[in-house]
Amino acid sequence: MSSxxxxxxxxxxxxxxxxxxxxxxxxxxxxxxxxxxxxxxxRFQVPMIHFYPQNPNMEGRDPVTVIKEAVAKTLVFYYPFAGRVREKFGKKLFVECTGEGVLFIEANADVSLQQFQDSSSLQPPFPCMDQLLYDVPDSDGILDSPLLLIQVTRLKCGGFIFAVRFNHTITDGIGMAQFLKAIAEMARGALAPSILPVWKRALLNSRDPPRVTCLHHEYDEVNDINDTTITLDNMVQHSFFFGPTEISIIHRTLPTHFHNYPSAELLMIFIWRLRTIALQLSPEEEVRLLCVVNLRTKFNYLPLGFYGNAFALPAALTTAAKLSQNSLDYAIELVENAKAKVTEEYVKSMVDLMTVKGRPHFTVVGSFLMADLTEAGFEDVDFGWEKAIYAGPATGKVGLVPGLISFCIPSKMRNGEKGIVVPLYLPAPAMERLVEELDALLKI
Structure with a gap:
């Protein structure tokens, strides 16, 4: 189902x-x-959005006031967020903890939550997003700018929208969810977050001297000789909802030993293959799925409360023809083999590569990255009005090269059906082919 x-x-x-x-x-x-x-x-900004319905138990309490006060209290513990990122020699980034603060906007909208549900099924892209998270002029720089922009918008139905934009250099999705849960705890009366923040970024710094000991295809320098980088002309956004029925149909196409393969990981691989087919790449074009491996759960050297970027991006690498013509279990094997390479030495080698090669961007040509947010817990952020009915990325159009990054977002339809939403940003003809292929495969 798409929207x-x-x-x-x-x-x-x-x-x-x-x-x-x-x-x-x-x-x-x-x-x-x-x-x-x-x-x-x-080095980019990530916009998130949470929708909260009216709660009669919070009658007389203003979400703007509650959240604003909670943010100020939480910044005492997470004070680097109130600072600014500076760049020094060798593109090395630092946070100067200046205490200048984070940007906050109070707003009111003459629209109801039901109207949002009717218009977008509460899936990206959301209508009038530029009004729900106003881009304050000169605020979106990675350097020398506020690290957070927050807007709380009251709705005429009594509900509200919490939107936030964060600088990805200072935290990842899991770290941001931890920070937002801390704000929510303070909003509900806590004196301190239940999980205290831990900086300790030196745990993920390069060795001296740096030693690149492993192959890192996720950072290969690839020239776009076939002109296959996605053009930004005529791009469209779509979100796709996968409930238990759709996921079951995909599982049934796999050999028996993959029938219990995790749903979010399966969807990432399924979408990678489908997207590659829809883009109609040259058969010999190399394609990569960058697999997000969470270092917090993979190894035990990052302490509870660590909120820095803590993931590796090993690449499942093949050609467009092989990915398109082989069955889905071929792609699953590629992904499992790529993730298995992430040892402690692999991570140290990857970090050393950053220093040796000047902190490169991951490979752009032929690449796709999907982040699994189904366990991040954004939907559990409760400011006192209970849990959000949607909480996650505000758009499928993120990153320095829009269209290369997507997400698996936990979602619930209005009928109560739980599933996963995947927002995509593609050239219009490719999106049309993807929708047709998806409808045929799932027989929706």
Whole structure:
């Protein structure tokens, strides 16, 4: 099932953006980001959006006031977020903990949550997103800009929208979910977050001297000799919902030993193959699925509370023809083999590569990356109004090269059916082919 935003139009009245600073004095110091944090791949902003319905138990309480006060209290613990990123010699990034604060916008919209559900099924892309997370002029730089932009918009139904944009160099999805849960705990009256933040970025810094001991195809330098990099002309966004029925259909195409393969990982591989077919690449074109491996759960040297970027991106590598013509279990084997390469030495080698090669961007030509957010817990962020009915990325159009990154987002339809939403951003003809191929495969 796919969706795209319809022409829902509404008016948003915004107050002037303000800077929210920690409620108590915090250290003015310089904190070095890790050699994973400051790679070129992560030098972009990520917009998130949460929708909350009215809660009669919170009658008389204003979500704007509650959240604004909670952010200020939480910044005492997460004070680097109130600072600014600076770049020094060799493209090395630091956070100067200045205490300047994060941007906050109070807003009101003459629209109801039901109207959003009717227009977009609460899946990206969302109508009037630029009004629900206003891009304050000169605020979106990676360097010397606020690290967070938050907008809380009251809705006429009594619900509200919480939207946030974060600088990816300072945290990843899991780290951001940890931070938002901390704000939510403070909003509900906690005196301190239940999980205290841990910096310790030096745990993911390069060795001295650096030694690249493994092959890292995710950072191969590939020239686009076939002109196959996605053109940004005539691009469209679509979201696709996969419930138990759709996922079961995909599972049934696999050999018996893959029937219990995790749903989100299966969808990533399924979409990679389908997307490759839809793009009609040259048969011999190399294609890569960059597999996100969470280092927090893979190894035990990152402490609880660590909120830096903590993942590796091993590449499943093949050609467009082999991926398209072989069955799905071929692609699964490629992915499993790529993930199996991520040992502690592999991670150290990858971090060393960042230093040796000048903090490169991952391979762009022929690549696709999907991040699994089904276990990140964004939907559990409860400011007192109970859990959000949608919580996750605001768009499928993220990254320095839009269209290369997507997500598996936990979602619930209005009828209560739980599933996974995948937003995609592709050239219109490729999107049409993908929708046709998907409908035929799933017989929706």
């Amino acid at each position: 795209e935003a319809t022409s829902l139009a509404f008016k948003v009245e915004r107050c002037e953006p303000e800077l929210i600073v920690p409620t108590k004095p915090t250290p003015h110091e310089w904190k070095q980001l890790s050699d994973i944090d400051d790679q070129q791949s992560f």
